[in-house]
Amino acid sequence: MSKTADEVQRLAALTTASAVESTTLLGSTGERVAKDLAAYAMGRKSMSAMGPGIDRAEDGTLRLTVDRASFEALGLLG
Amino acid sequence: MPRALPVEVLCQHHELGDFDCGEPIQNLGIASRVGTFFDPSDVVILVAHENDVIRGFLSLCDLELRLDEDSDVTERCFFFAAFGVDQRWVGSGVGASLIQRSYTLRRLRRHRNYAATVATTIHNPEFEPRLRALRFRPVPGTDSTFWYRRPRS
Numbered sequence: 001m002s003k004t005a006d007e008v009q010r011l012a013a014l015t016t017a018s019a020v021e022s023t024t025l026l027g028s029t030g031e032r033v034a035k036d037l038a039a040y041a042m043g044r045k046s047m048s049a050m051g052p053g054i055d056r057a058e059d060g061t062l063r064l065t066v067d068r069a070s071f072e073a074l075g076l077l078g
Numbered sequence: 079m080p081r082a083l084p085v086e087v088l089c090q091h092h093e094l095g096d097f098d099c100g101e102p103i104q105n106l107g108i109a110s111r112v113g114t115f116f117d118p119s120d121v122v123i124l125v126a127h128e129n130d131v132i133r134g135f136l137s138l139c140d141l142e143l144r145l146d147e148d149s150d151v152t153e154r155c156f157f158f159a160a161f162g163v164d165q166r167w168v169g170s171g172v173g174a175s176l177i178q179r180s181y182t183l184r185r186l187r188r189h190r191n192y193a194a195t196v197a198t199t200i201h202n203p204e205f206e207p208r209l210r211a212l213r214f215r216p217v218p219g220t221d222s223t224f225w226y227r228r229p230r231s
Contacts, residue, residue, distance in 0.1 A: 020147045021147060022144075022146050022147045025217060025219075025220050025223075025224050026219040026220055027219065027220075027221070030219075030220045030221075030223050030224065031200065031221070031223050034198040034200035034223045034224065035200055035201075037141070037157070037159050037198060038107075038137075038159050038160050038198055038200050038201055039107075040121075040159070041121050041123075041137040041138070041139055041157075041159030041160050042104075042107030042108070042110070042111065042123075042137055042159070042160050043107070043110060043111055043114075043121075044106070044107055044110065057142045057144075057152070060120060061120060061140045061141070061142045061154070062120060062139055062140065062141050062142065062157075063141075063142040063143075063144055063152075064141055064142070064143055064144070065143075065144040065145075065146065065147050066143060066144070066145065066146075067146065068145060068146065069219070070217075071143065071145045071151075073217045073218045073219050073220065074143070074194060074196070074217055074224075074226050075194070075226065075228055076143065076145075076153050076193055076194065077145075
C-alpha cells in the first residue's frame, strides 16, 4: 500500500471512530451538541463538520449517540 | 384577532423580506436557506408567510438517539432544531401555527414510532414559553438547553 493510501485509510478510520463516539447532553458539552444540531438543521454545518457523537444511522437519519445519563434524563430508560 | 398565516415547507418562491427574529444567528440561518433547494433532505423547514414573505420558521427533523457507541438501544425522536418569529409578528399566532403544522407532520409520520419530541432552545429563547405551554419539560442537567415531551405525557 502506498504511503498516501495508507494515510487516507488511517484518516478514514479516525473519522469513523470519532463519528460514533458517545457524547452527553448535559452541561456545557450539551450546549455544543445543541449548537451543532441547530446549525445542521439550518444548513450552516455539514455532517462532516459535526462534533463527536453525531453521525447518520443506517437509514440516513441524523443520529446522536449519548451517554446513559443523557438517555435517562430524557426518560428513555425504564 | 390577527388572521392566521399560511404555513408551508420552505420553497424557492418564499422571500426573506426584512425578517428579523432578534437572534442574528437564526436570521443568518434562514437567510442562507431562502431561494435555495434545501439539502439535506432529512430536514424540513416550515415557514409561516404573508404573501410569500417569511414571518416565522421552524426547522425539524428525525433524530435517532443511541445509548452509547456499542449499544443496540436506540429511540427515534421528533426534533425541533430551530425556531424564529419576526419580532413584529410575535403574539400574532405565527409560532402556534408553525407548531400546529409540525404536529400534523408528526401524525403523518406516526409509523416511525417516536419515543419523544425533543427541542432545543439554544438560539431560540422565545421558544421556551411555547414549549412550557405545550407541556414540554426541560431535560434535567442540560440548563434548559434541551426540552422533551413524551407521547401522551
